Amino acid sequence: MTSSVSDNAIPMARRRRRSGPSSWTFAIAVTIALFALLPLGFVIWATVATGPETAFKLIARPRVGALLVNTVALVLITVPLCALLAVALAFLTERTDMPGRRLWAWLCITPLAVPAFVHSYAWIGLWPGLNGLGAGVAISLAAYFPFLYLPVAAAFRLLDPALEDQAASLGLSPLAVFRRVVLPQLRLSLCGGSLLVGLHLLAEYGLYAMIRFDTFTTAIVEQFQSTYNGVAAHMLALVLVVCCFALIGLEVVLRGRSRYARLGSGVARVAGVMPLGRWRHAAMALPALTAVFALCIPAYTLTRWLVAGGAAIWRMDEIGLALSQTLIICLIGGVCTVLAALPVAWLVVRRPDRKNRIVESCYYLASSMPGVVVALALVAVTVRVALPLYQTVATITLAYVIMFLPRALVSLRTSIAQVPVELEQAAASLGRSPARALMATTVRLAAPGAAAGMALTSLGILNELTATQMLAPNGTRTLAMAFWALSSEIDYAAAAPYAVLMVVFSLPMTWLLHHQSRKIAGR
Known part of the structure; x- marks a missing residue:
């Protein structure tokens, strides 16, 4: 009888251990x-506080x-152009025998290491009178097309060529095969990448302020700086949020509910490369021209200003202070964002129910x-409710957590999914508390994913420029803030070292993006 009671108690204890982490983790999430x-x-x-009449x-x-x-x-001009360029470049680098396609693939991602406002700085360094919608579209295309190239190139690597072979066997031309078979399978990556580009366009400040092209974001910052948190800035923020939600809704509609999956025996084979024949070398013109506008122009302009400024612009005390503050704020923000993403990442992998997905x-x-x-x-x-927190490290860290949670969440979710849940159960059965069991197994084994999320x-x-300018504690001077202050004073030579340092420190993290993208297809 005693044995029966103890035998029943063991599963009950194990159930309590399994439900324990779920309840407190959900509360934290x-x-x-x-x-x-x-x-x-x-x-x-x-x-609501403004009132309907005043708001209207x-x-x-x-x-x-x-x-x-x-x-x-x-948005309507830039996003389709980014999609066209990304699809063309992804096709050339992933599905053809174009010479040096691995190198071109890396160069297609490298522009992410150059901040958007540095792109603008580089372009107006060559063409000082550049401004308006045309300039905004051109620079945005050079700065943001990699956000579409990355998912589209990954999708190309995962496509099953058997579908294309079957379509070709039915007499369809290569162009018809691409339009009717390949493009529909790219729809999810195109919609997701387009949404990301569109949200970046709505949020960007420095790029458009530098070329004097007015958007909601530039107007909100100007309104905030001139009237300090005025009602007009709040209403502009309302319209901007509505634009963001409209963009998200449009993406959901365009994405639809269609699913693209291979059904049948065997596994999908890796697609071969398409011979370009006499166009093999001519095809390099597109990635080369893209690299000129997205990489060579920033590189040339920065080099030009560094040479013009000479050794005098390398004020190591000021640059060292900006660099140290940037690294500290990146470290604090990265660690806090990963920690904030950890509870929900664990929940959606271990307990994928409706409330956790909400x-x-x-x-x-x-x-x-x-x-x-x-x-x-x-x-x-903070000004109205918690004034002591205004312009503190805690407030700016919270802003970074809110803005960059998905970057950490995606990496963590993937890593946690690869850790067997039985390891947590085994640790709990040895008498460890739920928190200690989680830390000793899943958290430790998911460390590479956490590191990737922290890097991103x-x-x-x-x-980041806008939130940092508005929320950073007094005396804070990050690389981005120092660059913006000097370039706003038209001291382009003195701003160049800060831009170079931002690019140099961004390159390893950009390479990590490229490496993770290629791991999707095991390449």
């Missing part, structure tokens, strides 16, 4: 989600209409809001 949704709550509160007057101004036209035109979606929803809206919300909240988050923090 929900708390983080509520903090992440703080900017959205602020926008709703600001709209502020939104219906001609100025808002002009900003809306600029912003919508920028919490996960809150993370993505919060991060879709531009940095200027996040910063504006945290400024208002740090890359975003390194190049």
Whole structure:
């Protein structure tokens, strides 16, 4: 009888151990989600507090209409051009025998190491009168097409060529095969990458401020700096958030519910390369021209200003201070973002139920809001409710966590999924508490994914400008802030060392992106 009771107690104890981590982890994840949704709550509160009549007057101004036209035109022109360029480059580097395609593939991703506002700085260094919508589209294309190239190239590597062979056997031309078989399978990657590019365009400040092209983000920052958290800035933030949600909704509609999966015996084979024949060397013109605009122009401009400035621009005391503060803030922000992403990453892998996926979606929803809206919300909240937290490390770290949670979440989720859950159960059966069992097994084995997520988050923090300017503690001077201050004073030579350092420290993290992308197909 005693044996029976003890035998029943063991499974009950194990069930309690398994449910323990789930309950407190869920509570932590929900708390983080509520903090992440703080900017959205602020926008709703600001709209209600302003009142419908005042809000309508502020939104219906001609100025808002002009900003809306600029912003919508920028997105509608730039995103399709990025998609066309990304598909063409991905096809050449992944599916043809173009010479040096591995090198060209790396060069297609390298522009991510150059901050968008450094791209703008480089272009106006060559063409000082560059401004307007055309300039915004051209520079945005050079700066942001890699966000589409990465998922499209990965999709090309995973396509099953048997589908294309079957279509060709039915008499379809190569162009018809590409249009009817290949492109539909790229739709998910195209929609996801286009959404990412569109959200970046809505959130970008430095690139467009430098070429004097007005968007909602540049207007909000100008309004904030001139009137300090005025009602007009809140209403502009409302319109910007609506634009972001409209873009997300459009992506959902375009993506649809179609699924593309191979059914049948065997496994998908690796696609062979398509011989280009006499066009083999001519095909290099497209990636070469892209590299000229996205890499050579920044490299030339930076070199030119470094040479013009000479040794005098290398003020090592100021540069060293900016570098140290940047690395510290990247380290703090990266660690905190990974820790914040860990609870929900564990939940969606170990307990993939509806409520956990809702919490996960809150993370993505919060991060879709531009940095200027996040910063504006945290400024208002700290000034009105928690003044001691205004312009502190805690506030700016919270802003980074909100903006970059998905970067850490994606990496962590993949790594945790590769750790057998039985290891956690075995550790718990040896008498360890749920927290210790989790730390000793899953967290330790998922460390590479956490490191990757931290690197990707740090890359975003390194190049972040708007929220850092609005929330950084007094006396903070990161590389991005120092570069922006000097370039705003038209001291382009003195700004060059800061831009070079941002690029140099971004390159290893960009290479990590390239390496992870190629691991998807085991290449």
